[in-house]
Amino acid sequence: MSESILKLQNATMQFGGVVALNDVSFEIKKQEILGLIGPNGAGKTTVFNVITGVYQVTKGDITFEGKSLKGRKRYKITRGGVARTFQNIRLWGDMTALENVITATDTHKRSGLISGLFGLPISRREEKRDKARAQELLDFIGIGEYADRLAKNLPYGVQRRLEIARALGTEPKLLLLDEPAAGFNPAEKVELAKTIRKIRDAGYTVLLIEHDMSLVMGVSDRVVVIDFGQKIADDLPAKVQNDKRVIEAYLGVPEDAS
Amino acid sequence: MLSNFQDQFASLTVGGLSLGFIYVLIALGYTMVYGVLRMINFANSEVFMYGTFATIIVIRDLFGFTQQSEPATGFRLVYILFLCLIASMLMSGILSIFLELVAYRRLRNRGSNKLAPLISAIGMSIVLAEFMRILTDSRYVGSPRVMEKKSLGTFFGAELRLDNVIIIVAGLILFVSLSQFVQRTRLGKAIRAVSMNEDAAKLMGVNLNFVVSGTFLVGGLMTGAAGFFYVLKYENTSFNIGFELGIAAFTAAILGGIGNIKGAFYGGIALGLLETYASFFLGTQWKAVTVFIVLVFVLYFRPNGVFGEAITQTRA
Structure with a gap:
């Protein structure tokens, strides 16, 4: 075992x-x-x-x-x-699906204050990498096509899946x-x-x-x-x-x- | 006669815009803190007032200007103004962080009711203002003229006075930088995450205390820049200007929709223009009346401000 x-x-x-x-x-x-x-x-x-x-x-x-x-x-x-999703959806509604995942990835990092504040080249490169990773996660969960839509405008089922992708974003x-599966139909x-x-x-x-x-x-x-x-x-x-x-x-x- | 009126109106607009940007920057201080904590930081008005004094200290004590001094020109002027801006921003930014640490943090972490931090904020506001009153002997403090307010020419009949142009251009740059900061940087994203859903943010690994400090710092920096612009435009300050400007900026934040950065921008500009037009066409005594009639009228149709959403919506 x-x-x-x-x-x-x-x-x-x-x-x-x-x-x-x-x-x-x-x-x-x-x-x-x-x-x-x-x-x-x-x-x-x-x-x-x-x-x-x-x-x-x-x-x-x-x-x-x-x-x-x-x-x-x-x-x-x-x-x-340890990451979690919620029984009642708690996404960041005014961010896009992609941003929701990136923000989750970002915030759990111990970032340098200065590079975090001013977006120096180092963090620019990181930004690109984070974006690619977030897109991968959305694809992995099967909602890649919704990446650029605001979370609050997404269909219910996609929001639920986005919560999972966001949680995975914290690695x-x-x-x-x-x-x-709350509110899901059998399919x-x-x-x-x-x-x-x-x-x-x-x-x-x-x-x-x-x-x-x-x-x-x-x-x-x-x-x-x-x-x-x-x-x-x-x-x-x-x-x-x-x-x-x-x-x-x-x-x-x-x-x-x- | 008509063209004369048009010229005056255009010049008033320039003056109104520069006053508007001062309001925008102070309103950002209120609105960012509100966005994250759902709390009105009433002491932000004093954060602004201390910012004005930082500029005067730099001009008077660091560069030794007196009322008889010749205004600076050229590169030296740019250098002095830049130092004033930095000094005011730092003074207000640091004061703002300090306020949060001593007056609000413990209340928040111990789960006080919503009114306790509000009263604490009003208390800190009074302490800061009275402390400055003692330091300045209740007097107005004039700023030596560091820059000649010459006209750069006219634009569609509007007189472009140097101080107004600097305030409008620098204000716009600061506002755009702030928007980019909130959109793109790690701390900016964390600030947005907390303001949209605090619980989710905490459980996604956001260190709330760090984000709150960052918010107070950034809001304070903006408010401090307004302090510098104020002295540049009016060439004086006093221990009690925080109250008047603070209420006006707070009104601007409400008008635009508090908690919303774009709202602070349009609210501040609208208020600056409105005040300037009202003072000119109706007389200064009508300024406040006009502003608040418009505020009540707007809120009648848009109870959460022009760009505001109901708080329940923003949080969901």
Whole structure:
């Protein structure tokens, strides 16, 4: 088995009296697609938020490539190689698709202040290279033809894909996708599944939150299920689908069944 | 008579444009900070006022000009004016960064409500103005004449006075440079990213504190340049000019659509022209009345300013 890239160790997240995550442990292995599922409000997005530093876990720890993420600032986590997309689209609407990717690539670099400020020849050359790379990424995600259109004017499906391209622009090792198929029709979902596999095959590791069962089960190498902030399953897709606790969590337990 | 009127109108336009560029540059200070933080930096008016003093210090103390001195000419004049511009920009840029560090940053990082930084800004504005009042003994400070305001000739009947021409040309260059800076440089792109969607920017690896400092610096530099132009045009300053010019520039930013660089440009130019025409045709006492009637009228039809979008749209 290949080594793990991210580990949650007894991660607990408490908001006042509400426990959003309760003692959750799992790991993601390099170049794996891990699906994270659970009923509404189970704590899936909270997992993303504690990984990316939006919240700090109240107990337990999260390690990325063996180092704790505790107390690390958000931008440092991103620069360390964790990128994400959002459940609700948060693009930079008044930039073109290409600029969205370039800006993401740019901002995570430790640039020299002077060259960044004045665009000296060194950064001019870099600018060209960044542009070419951004275009490559758009092509890779399959939206290359939209490069020069403002993000806010793009069709919904393209915006969703652009979020992925932008996240890849930060050159991450781990990519977190928060419901990338929300609002997609079946054909688009099939396309997206292909893209996600392509991303993995290109060397990235993917953590996928998704409501759509067929997509998660079809694309994931392994699936973690959480319910009420607790992990209730962690296994291969086929096994998880038949797990009694998972079925109960999704369908509810008939009163006379137990 | 008619051609006389036309000539006057054309000359007024030149004067109005140069006043307009002063407003544009100060308005950029307000609008850039607003774009990134959704906060009105009321102390920007004092940042401007300190910029005017930097120019006077260079003229009076560095080059030893007095009220009796002969104006400089030729290469020496260019050199002096350039140093004045740099001094004013640096003074205001550094003061602006300093303000953010001591008065706003902690409030922001500790998640204060929206009003606390606003009050802090008003407080800093008063502190800076009163400090200058003490330093200058509540007096107007005149600038020795460093440049003779000769006419360069006429253009469609407009008299081209040297100071006005310098302000218009240099103002345009500064504005274009700023637009390029925001469009092309790394920091510029990060500034745009934060102003369009702060959360996304943070999670894409933007160091927010760095971007905020950069925004205050750039806004301060522009505001400082306005300070230099002001002294060049009016040849005096005082501890309380920040208030009047600041309110006018802030109005210009609102008129054009605050948070929007293009808005600051058109708002500033429109206000400069409007003020100049109103003072001439109706009398100076009608200046403020005219300006604010027009402002209310414009906002009636374009509540977010001429080039402004609703904030909710800009953020989405």
